[in-house]
Amino acid sequence: MSLSEFALIERFFTGLGAERGDVTLGCGDDAALVEVGGTTLALAVDTMIEDVHFPADAPPASIGHKLLAVNLSDLAAMGAEPAWALLALTLPAVDENWLTAMRGGLDALARTHGLALIGGDTTRGERLTASLFVGGPVDNPLRRDGARPGDVLWVSGWPGEAAAGLACWQAGERGDDVAPLIERLHRPTPRIALGRALRGLATAAVDVSDGLLADAAHLCERSGVAATVRGADVPLSPALAARGGAALDYALSGGDDYELLFTAPADAGEAVRRRAVDAGVAVTPIGAITAGAAAVTVVGADGAPLVAGRTGYRHFDGNGK
Ligand code: ADP
Ligand code: MG
Numbered sequence: 001m002s003l004s005e006f007a008l009i010e011r012f013f014t015g016l017g018a019e020r021g022d023v024t025l026g027c028g029d030d031a032a033l034v035e036v037g038g039t040t041l042a043l044a045v046d047t048m049i050e051d052v053h054f055p056a057d058a059p060p061a062s063i064g065h066k067l068l069a070v071n072l073s074d075l076a077a078m079g080a081e082p083a084w085a086l087l088a089l090t091l092p093a094v095d096e097n098w099l100t101a102m103r104g105g106l107d108a109l110a111r112t113h114g115l116a117l118i119g120g121d122t123t124r125g126e127r128l129t130a131s132l133f134v135g136g137p138v139d140n141p142l143r144r145d146g147a148r149p150g151d152v153l154w155v156s157g158w159p160g161e162a163a164a165g166l167a168c169w170q171a172g173e174r175g176d177d178v179a180p181l182i183e184r185l186h187r188p189t190p191r192i193a194l195g196r197a198l199r200g201l202a203t204a205a206v207d208v209s210d211g212l213l214a215d216a217a218h219l220c221e222r223s224g225v226a227a228t229v230r231g232a233d234v235p236l237s238p239a240l241a242a243r244g245g246a247a248l249d250y251a252l253s254g255g256d257d258y259e260l261l262f263t264a265p266a267d268a269g270e271a272v273r274r275r276a277v278d279a280g281v282a283v284t285p286i287g288a289i290t291a292g293a294a295a296v297t298v299v300g301a302d303g304a305p306l307v308a309g310r311t312g313y314r315h316f317d318g319n320g321k
Pocket of ligand 1: 009013014026027028029030031032045046074209210
């Protein structure tokens with residue numbers, strides 16, 4: 001029997017170890033929440049492996065940027081403020097030029113968000129692998145489990161660009177028309193300001209790492225609700241729309257965007273838009289939360305269900321990288 005990534009986590013790691021009163025939220029959200037001296041801290045870790053999470057020939061400064069960005073994205077999904085990071089790095093060889101560039105990408109994004117690297121571990125191994133642990137304080141955190149029937153489902157920015165960018169990168173396309181897509185693949189923008197702005201307003205949030213539909217399903221599962229996504233309302237950037245018929249498929253199922261997918265009460269639309277403007281990012285209502293069992297349905301303009309061509313990427317399922 002092949003065990004999916006999520007079944008594996010559930011079976012082997014959920015509930016492992018002592019039960020502690022200072023853990024507000026354990027496995028299953030974008031970050032864990034713990035209480036320390038009256039402060040809530042959000043804690044998360046993500047790993048990037050060469051040729052799994054980034055192409056081996058990606059620019060090293062972008063690898064440093066992306067390593068931090070994907071982790072900050074999990075803090076963004078909780079509404080947390082980035083503060084600290086620990087870096088565990090496994091290198092096949094020491095290449096000083098590569099390390100200098102990678103450090104530069106990591107350092108620039110860390111400074112932008114006021115985050116300090118405070119420790120880590122360095123080892124030699126066959127494949128370049130980098131794990132970053134991040135943490136930071138949060139008041140009134142966002143979680144995946146607060147969506148309620150009647151809420152509106154929103155997405156930030158332009159989903160699908162990163163997956164289209166990966167297809168272009170792998171096909172050797174490097175033209176100006178695909179540059180925005182490749183930029184989004186290599187240098188995603190963590191939506192920290194938006195996540196912080198949505199505290200107290202959004203009822204649930206998740207960041208889009210596996211794909212819009214897959215991550216919507218994670219949010220629904222945790223909240224015990226279902227969702228309907230209106231395919232025609234999913235925003236397509238000009239660069240993605242130019243890819244033609246595959247554009248919506250990328251937007252619904254492509255991973256690696258690090259946009260925020262969130263829910264808010266139906267009467268909170270104006271407030272959501274105002275806070276998003278303050279956070280400097282576009283947000284679009286794309287669907288509705290309904291009562292039911294964790295299913296996400298995509299409907300066309302006529303309200304009839306559409307079938308998405310691909311599902312979100314999962315490790316260990318053999319359906320992707
Ligand atoms: P994300 O995509 O937001 O980083 P993941 O899909 O990697 O989240 O993980 C889903 C949930 O499972 C998270 O809450 C994460 O902390 C937890 N998790 C993943 N792997 C493990 C593990 N080996 N042990 C304990 N918890 C894990
Ligand atoms: Mg996440």
